[in-house]
Amino acid sequence: MSGLVSYLIFFACIVMILGIVTIGLNLQWGFTGIFNAGVVGFYAIGGYTQAILTAAPAAGHLGNFGLPWIVGIAAAMVVTGLAAWLIGWITIGLRDDYLAITSFGIAVTIQLVTLNWSELTGGPNGLTRIARPLASVFDTPAAFNLWFLVLLVLVTAAVYTALERMLQSPWGRVLRAIREDELAAVSLGKSARNFRLQAFVIGSMLMGLAGALYVSFIGFVSPFDFLPIFTFQVWAMLIVGGSGNNRGALLGALVVWSIWTASGVAVTKFVPPSFAAQGAAVQVILIGLALILVLIYRPRGLLGERAMVSRHADS
Incomplete structure (x- = not known):
């Protein structure tokens, strides 16, 4: 397999992972109007849960339980969901600006914990020997990356399909109603707080899932994988692709990561190391x-939100 093909497979894997994160943010902001400025925190919780549970045992570490890969994936979503529920239960009723500040502060705190709690997280050195699915079968980097890309395509398709069905249900219509006019939704007997909390938790679980998939793909996790710039990148992906449209979220992940990667290659090639x-x-x-x-030129993004038509519109 040529170097270019191998790189494109690696690139596609990262895009798929980022696409899942962006879909999670789209559920929170695009469909519900929740301003989450702490995306990277939930991504980190999922990643470190996966690493701590599935990394091979090592002396001096509280974690490294060596559990199966799929157990780590499930646990990452559950732990991230519980963390999101706790954070959301406290903050979901705040105004957008206060919620953004609070979620950002929590994300920074999570990153600092991973950096300093060396016994559990490995500190700045991170954790290695993380379980990778079927790594013994696909025992070369090229073969494993190709297999993992297939897995990511299946996972992303499953996430997209499940979320689309949820959003086309009465539950999804309530989310849109809350986003457009929360007071009107409440006057119709809907609990805006409960629905917002549900969307916040589910979106965060998707971010945790993506974090777990990322560390499984790389086989290593470090606090420096979870810097605040990541939240900026994901928000850029959602805005460019189109808020309120899951296909737009996936397209935005592709476009923004392409720009980020291409510019990084250009900087490495043309900018002197001293600069x-x-x-x-x-x-x-x-x-x-x-x-x-x-x-x-495209205020609603490359693929803006589509008008929703009820399946019962003609009845």
């Missing part, structure tokens, strides 16, 4: 430029 730090800012500038262009 690498300054050159890295080019990536953020280009993403910002993409956001500006989209907001000017």
Whole structure:
């Protein structure tokens, strides 16, 4: 397998993982109007849960239980969901700006915990030897990456299909009603707090799932995988692709990660090492430029929200 093909497979795997995160954020913001500025925190919870439960046992670590891969995936979603429920139960009633500040602060706190609780998380050195599905069968990097891409396509398709069905149900219509006019939804007997909390928890569980898939794919986890810039990237993906449209969320993940990756390669190739730090800012500038262009020419994103038509409209 050529180097270019191998790289494209690796690139596609990352896009799929980011697509799942963006779909989770789309449920929260695009369909419910919840301003979550702590995306990376839930991504980190899922990733570290997977790593702690499935990494091979090692002396001096509280975790590293060596459990099967699928157990780690399920636990990552459950733990992330519980964390989201606790955080959401406390904060979901806050105004958007206060909720954003609170969720961002919680995400930073989570990253600092992973950096400093060395006995559990490995500290700055991270955790290695994390369980990877069928790694003994697909025992070369190229074969494993191709197999994992197939797995990610199936998982992403399952997430997309399940969420689309949920959003086309009465539950999804209530979310839209709350987003558009919360007071009107409440006057019709709907508990805005409960529905917002449900959307917050489910969206965060998808972020945790993506984090678990990421560390399973890489086979390593470090606190430096979960910096605040990640939240900016995911928000850019949602805005560029189109808020309120899951296909737009997936497209946004592809477009923004392509820009980020291509600009990173260009910086590495053309910017002298002594200016690498300054050159890295080019990536953020280009993403910002993409956001500006989209907001000017496609305010609703590349694939804006589609009008919802009830299946009972003709009856």
